[in-house]
Amino acid sequence: MRVPVSWLRTYCDPALSTAEIAEQLAASGTEAERIERLGVGSTDAFVVGKVIAVERHPNADRLSVCEVEDGSGAPRTIVCGAPNVAAGQTVAVARPGAVMPGGQELGEATLRGVSSSGMILAEDEVGIGEDHEGIMVLDDALKAGEPLAAHLPIVDDVLDLEVEPNRPDCLAVYGVARELHAATGAPLADDPTASDASPSGSDRAEDHASLEIVHPEICLRFTARVFEDVRVGPSPHWLKARLTAAGQRPISNVVDITNYLMLATGQPLHAFDLDAVRGRRIVVRRAQEGEGMTTLDGVERSLDPEMALVCDAEGPSGIAGVMGGQVSEVSDSTSRVLMEAATWVGPNILGSSTRLGLRSEASARFEKQLHPDEALAAQRLASKLMVELCGARMVPGTLDAYPRPASPRTVRLRLERLRSLLGAEIPDDEVRGVLERLGFGVSVDGSSAQDLEVTVPSFRDADVRREVDLIEEVARVHGLARLPTTLPARRRAVGRLTGAQRLRRRAEDALRDRGLTEIVAYSFTAPETIARLRLTGDGLLALTNPLSESQRVMRPLLLPGLLDAASRNAAHGRAAVALFESAHVYGARPPDGTANGSPAAERHHLGALATDSLGGSWRSDPAPADFYAMRGLLEGVMQAAGLDWRAEPVDAGDRPFLHPGRAASIVAGERTIGWLGEIHPLVTREWEVGPCAGFELDVEALAEVAAGTSKTYRTVSTFPAVLQDIAVVVPEDVSAARVEEAVRAGAGVTLRSTELFDVYRGEQLGEGSKSLAMRLEFRAPDRTLTDEDVAALRERIESQLEEVGGRLRA
Amino acid sequence: MAEQPITPPLSEDPTVRLEELRGEAERAIEAAARAEDLEEARVRYLGRKAELTAVLRSIGQLPADRRGPVGKAANAVRVALEARLSERSSALEAAALEARLGGDRIDVTLPGDPPRPTGHLHLVTQTRREIEDVFVGLGFSVVEGPEVELDYYNFTALNMPPAHPARTLHDTFYLSDEIVLRTHTSPMQVRAMEAQAPPIYIVVPGRVYRRDSDATHTPMFHQIEGLAVDEDITLADLQGVLLEFARAVFGPEREIRLRSGYFPFTEPSVEVDVSCFACAGTGALADGRRDPLCKGSGWIEILGAGMVDPNVFGFVEERGYDPERVQGFAFGLGIDRIAMLKYGVPDLRLMFEGDVRFLEQFGAGA
Numbered sequence A: 001m002r003v004p005v006s007w008l009r010t011y012c013d014p015a016l017s018t019a020e021i022a023e024q025l026a027a028s029g030t031e032a033e034r035i036e037r038l039g040v041g042s043t044d045a046f047v048v049g050k051v052i053a054v055e056r057h058p059n060a061d062r063l064s065v066c067e068v069e070d071g072s073g074a075p076r077t078i079v080c081g082a083p084n085v086a087a088g089q090t091v092a093v094a095r096p097g098a099v100m101p102g103g104q105e106l107g108e109a110t111l112r113g114v115s116s117s118g119m120i121l122a123e124d125e126v127g128i129g130e131d132h133e134g135i136m137v138l139d140d141a142l143k144a145g146e147p148l149a150a151h152l153p154i155v156d157d158v159l160d161l162e163v164e165p166n167r168p169d170c171l172a173v174y175g176v177a178r179e180l181h182a183a184t185g186a187p188l189a190d191d192p193t194a195s196d197a198s199p200s201g202s203d204r205a206e207d208h209a210s211l212e213i214v215h216p217e218i219c220l221r222f223t224a225r226v227f228e229d230v231r232v233g234p235s236p237h238w239l240k241a242r243l244t245a246a247g248q249r250p251i252s253n254v255v256d257i258t259n260y261l262m263l264a265t266g267q268p269l270h271a272f273d274l275d276a277v278r279g280r281r282i283v284v285r286r287a288q289e290g291e292g293m294t295t296l297d298g299v300e301r302s303l304d305p306e307m308a309l310v311c312d313a314e315g316p317s318g319i320a321g322v323m324g325g326q327v328s329e330v331s332d333s334t335s336r337v338l339m340e341a342a343t344w345v346g347p348n349i350l351g352s353s354t355r356l357g358l359r360s361e362a363s364a365r366f367e368k369q370l371h372p373d374e375a376l377a378a379q380r381l382a383s384k385l386m387v388e389l390c391g392a393r394m395v396p397g398t399l400d401a402y403p404r405p406a407s408p409r410t411v412r413l414r415l416e417r418l419r420s421l422l423g424a425e426i427p428d429d430e431v432r433g434v435l436e437r438l439g440f441g442v443s444v445d446g447s448s449a450q451d452l453e454v455t456v457p458s459f460r461d462a463d464v465r466r467e468v469d470l471i472e473e474v475a476r477v478h479g480l481a482r483l484p485t486t487l488p489a490r491r492r493a494v495g496r497l498t499g500a501q502r503l504r505r506r507a508e509d510a511l512r513d514r515g516l517t518e519i520v521a522y523s524f525t526a527p528e529t530i531a532r533l534r535l536t537g538d539g540l541l542a543l544t545n546p547l548s549e550s551q552r553v554m555r556p557l558l559l560p561g562l563l564d565a566a567s568r569n570a571a572h573g574r575a576a577v578a579l580f581e582s583a584h585v586y587g588a589r590p591p592d593g594t595a596n597g598s599p600a601a602e603r604h605h606l607g608a609l610a611t612d613s614l615g616g617s618w619r620s621d622p623a624p625a626d627f628y629a630m631r632g633l634l635e636g637v638m639q640a641a642g643l644d645w646r647a648e649p650v651d652a653g654d655r656p657f658l659h660p661g662r663a664a665s666i667v668a669g670e671r672t673i674g675w676l677g678e679i680h681p682l683v684t685r686e687w688e689v690g691p692c693a694g695f696e697l698d699v700e701a702l703a704e705v706a707a708g709t710s711k712t713y714r715t716v717s718t719f720p721a722v723l724q725d726i727a728v729v730v731p732e733d734v735s736a737a738r739v740e741e742a743v744r745a746g747a748g749v750t751l752r753s754t755e756l757f758d759v760y761r762g763e764q765l766g767e768g769s770k771s772l773a774m775r776l777e778f779r780a781p782d783r784t785l786t787d788e789d790v791a792a793l794r795e796r797i798e799s800q801l802e803e804v805g806g807r808l809r810a
Numbered sequence B: 001m002a003e004q005p006i007t008p009p010l011s012e013d014p015t016v017r018l019e020e021l022r023g024e025a026e027r028a029i030e031a032a033a034r035a036e037d038l039e040e041a042r043v044r045y046l047g048r049k050a051e052l053t054a055v056l057r058s059i060g061q062l063p064a065d066r067r068g069p070v071g072k073a074a075n076a077v078r079v080a081l082e083a084r085l086s087e088r089s090s091a092l093e094a095a096a097l098e099a100r101l102g103g104d105r106i107d108v109t110l111p112g113d114p115p116r117p118t119g120h121l122h123l124v125t126q127t128r129r130e131i132e133d134v135f136v137g138l139g140f141s142v143v144e145g146p147e148v149e150l151d152y153y154n155f156t157a158l159n160m161p162p163a164h165p166a167r168t169l170h171d172t173f174y175l176s177d178e179i180v181l182r183t184h185t186s187p188m189q190v191r192a193m194e195a196q197a198p199p200i201y202i203v204v205p206g207r208v209y210r211r212d213s214d215a216t217h218t219p220m221f222h223q224i225e226g227l228a229v230d231e232d233i234t235l236a237d238l239q240g241v242l243l244e245f246a247r248a249v250f251g252p253e254r255e256i257r258l259r260s261g262y263f264p265f266t267e268p269s270v271e272v273d274v275s276c277f278a279c280a281g282t283g284a285l286a287d288g289r290r291d292p293l294c295k296g297s298g299w300i301e302i303l304g305a306g307m308v309d310p311n312v313f314g315f316v317e318e319r320g321y322d323p324e325r326v327q328g329f330a331f332g333l334g335i336d337r338i339a340m341l342k343y344g345v346p347d348l349r350l351m352f353e354g355d356v357r358f359l360e361q362f363g364a365g366a
């Protein structure tokens, strides 16, 4: 909302600069996005002048040489190009030295051999309007030499206000003035809509037109007045200046009056050429299926039955509350005007303008719900201007369809409640004062001096409905800056992270500490990306209205985001990266629902991906980013979580994006909680990255498994450990885990730990066999183990190994 | 050096000779430049054939009254020389080691072994954790909720009527008529109150989604919601909590200011500004230029907040949230926005591109 400050000051003029006014308004909730300075650079050197004589320019047909009295003593000679300049006119003069709106300084000039000392001004030259056809002709009552700024707003500030959506009353200059009055206490001028025009004639409005609301659920009130002998022409300078500064283009006096009323009061109006209203009849109804019309902007619009129309006897003449039509538009030849001021249903107008893709100044106000009283108020001021500016005769009477008249709302305000909600002691007088300055009626509730009975004014009817709304009014106008600063008592409230939250932080930190860099990737991806991972796309969640096809589905795993990032980094020269992400993944909700009440299956995952190689320096080779590198990282995470886990071979087809021979499921607490492996070469090729490996883990499941484990003290043995290295020869297809299992089965509880430190294949072993070297630590809680004890253990281990086709190497 | 002939013990006072020998030997020890020289001196002055040894050996032949003083003197010389020898020997060894080490030179400008390289937490994670920790310190718990959310929690239960403009397909991602990607972290207000009777003090971090895309808007970003409900929580308490937050995150000198605002689910609603940390709230930089960060105002808008609207309590009244008996505040702030302000990141999109040249700039994170 653009508010010209000179206009605002006619209603409320605190002794404050424009910037201070903006500050006051911002503190109470109406913020100026910016303050714009309009008009001339300085008002100096702009004066009223009288044209004494006009002669034709000796060397140019279209120029006149004027003698102008401007109060400086001797008349000055000004060369003027305007066709309408004439002796005897009172005009606006810029003397040499004047700074024009663009910032340029006016100098003495010589035009076709005649020197010109100044300029006679047209509207557009001082930002009052757009007219450049001729010079402005002013009221003859003005005296030569008077400062021009005293009579025309040739310089103005405009506040561009960001009005909150619940405050249609602030989409009006008078409404903003009321806010300023409430905030500063500076006097507020009387409501400009308070008094009405005087009608004349013995006819009645009903004699000229008729009115019917067919569907009252879409129109709360419809008022119309009739004017005859209307002289359509340009508006006076002051009106043009206000409209221009507020961002509205002046058109003609009748149209300008409707725009002026909307800007001044917030109530949009519409003027019809009554002679073009077919049947002299106004019908308000819903649009019919398939109906269409051409709006003022020349666009053919198709309508739906939710939309409200203003029609005449033959068809639509405007889309209610949004935009008028061309049928009965006011033109230069109009002499009879039907002035409409109506009240529509806010949500209905919002819906219509959204579906039409058409927002107007009018719809922006109607959609926030205006009050029916405002319509008639606007008619009063509009009538006065129609009479004053267009020489019109106002026909007595008002056509007024108002099916269900509204009565004013009263709301009880408990002062105790106000203080306890704000935590501030605001004096009773101040509470009353704030509400009254805002236009509320305040009386003491009979039962208690602590309760106020507050009457809500029509212009605040839409947003002030409850006690708490009144409390907000008091808080914001009394001043939030005066609020004390306290802390809650916090009874029974203790802040802490949950075990699961701390576990997630540890897991993330474990990866960070091992050199991985965290990314945050978008939660959505392209269906095609899922296909590139060789996944089917079953059970995906899809958006109905994605911003682009590349963001259509919610990702079911973190891997694609990691691959995207690896690919992007490789493209700018960083082929070796190690990345992780900690975020949600999404799937369709399983039939049995999910624990967190989400309408989808949503889990928090931790995923990692390394490409090319890890580590390395000038004296050590980097390690390839392969299965074992990732397994090492995963072990770091699992140690941070304090969980035992194992890797199990993946069923072919379960994880088609992994190398089938170098992939595993992560199993902990007998639950599969993720995957680990090298990325399938066909997948890495899609992303144009080198060999890479990764893992992905459901950290919610991890936390659930961790929550089920507990650590208790075990006696620390005082007896020494015996370390034994063994080499186990087994066929290739026997896994290390199987070997360790056999060793443990053989050794029993005295085996405290095993560590695999070498894998050997060679001629001595023969084709198809491998040797695993392990360090075993034996320790008994109650005695020192003897050589005989250890020899016996070895034997038992050996017999267990035979079960899996293995033997101990000498 | 040729070995000197051994002079027989002097018949006259042998202590004079002993002093001579001591002087000679000390000079020889001092002069020894190598371990071999030193060994030679030892043999000459303390060896089996040395004069001093002979003196010590011949003491028995002296008259009884001379034996004591001469023996004592000779022994003193021996002890002194042995000490000198060992001292000199250590010095020579040390010198030889220094000489050897001096020749063992490496290129100190080659890079060292990389320390176990530490990675980086994302700037959003760093900032989120920092904010979480501030509120945990203030007595709040951290809860999280679903991003795929029911329309009911995202809009309806937050007092946003069916025709609210934020609900349009233009602004909100829909998965079906009833299911959206949450547009803010606020839906957890009602979810949390359904799950827990008052008092409740929570913050809710997480991803949120809006259909927007430019330098300062991405279709996904991060928020933290705060909610405190008890019998006597006031707007003044909200100001106190947010002041603590602002000082913890932006520095102990900061002030905050509340301006009236509008949100459907709070009443009164406020917008909260923090005094600018780039210009200390003056609006001007040290060189007098207008501070571009706060646009010369000295204040930066950081969040929206307010007292929980009674209509919101209406949705959880049977869980103990009778609006006549409990009251509270809520706030919501953008994590990415806080991070951008603090670290001067100009474009939100950088956060989500996974470019390590960006991600590595902000340290490891705590």
Ligand SMILES: [Zn+2]
Residues within 6 Å of the ligand: B276, B277, B278, B279, B280, B281, B282, B283, B284, B291, B293, B294, B295, B296, B297, B298, B299
């Ligand atoms: Zn600043």
